[in-house]
Amino acid sequence: MASIRRSTLLLLVLTMTSPLLAAERTRAEAESLTKKVLAEAIVIDTHADTPQMMLDEGYDLGDPSSPYMISIPKMRAGHEGAQFFSIWVPVDWPAEDLIHRALDLMDVVDEQVVRHSDSLEFASTADDVVRIHRAGKIAALMGVEGGHIIENDLRVLDMYYRLGVRYMTLTHTKNTAWADSSGDHPRWNGLTDFGKQVVLRMNRLGMMVDISHVADKTFEDAVEVSKAPIIASHSSCRALCPAPRDLTDDMLRQLARNGGVVDINFYSAFLDPQFREAQAKILPKIEAAVSAERDRLAKQGQRLSYPKENEIRVKMEAELVKPSYRVIADHIDHAVKVAGADHVGLGSDFDGVDAIQ
């Protein structure tokens, strides 16, 4: 007893006389707590755009000196248990070729999982994720980003599901023929009748309905129509940053009542109002540079790839002051306060965004 008291006293004295030591101990405590949590929890990231890099740049996930945000060594270092790879096709892609592009993206994810079968394994169910995690591997999953990619045919949803797709984001940055996007002018007042059928078909298949990117009214309609909980695979809190595709507190509460989950996006322009404002000022210049490069390549019969477009954006945004990664925690805290811890997760948007500190 006495020795315990003596050591406690010693600790106290050390704390008082050595702030550095105290800080180090706090860090050590935090690290050991993190280790304990990570030993029990499965870290799932519901959104990364890395398949674009795999397809257009021949990027290999095993690359130990990867220039991108997602790689197997980085996922291992981050104790990731499961990663959803986004099957995203830009909204201006030729309409008759959307499905082909999606299939090409699914193919490269498939190839990577086969090539790195010691680290990655496809998961089709929640039980698969648990089993793969226990086996010491990272579960790979896919989500389609943008309802335009089904080319207005419900049967394509069935096909995507059979190929392993487990969520679909109803829109990307433009309205589809059946749903309004937060990045566009309202056209359908949310979901059309066909849009509601899309949601019900997804429910029937067991494919999660993802409302990241959609207009507020589309969100309302999806919550009302869906018979299963819905998700926001990569969205943050509008109360902290006025991005129209972030969720308001009211939406967070509705999502919680629905049993759904919001997975917080790590993109500076969805997290930090100062960054968003500064970016808005140089955005016309950036868009002009991107479209000049797009036109230049079009004259040679080529297309500006997403990784190359992103390079232009990253270079031009280098001068902007990026927020600390701590704002991600602020958004998580806010969402937990409003929706409850059971309804908040991580949706990094890695390799799909151009500014993360």
Ligand SMILES: [Zn+2]
């Ligand atoms: Zn997105």
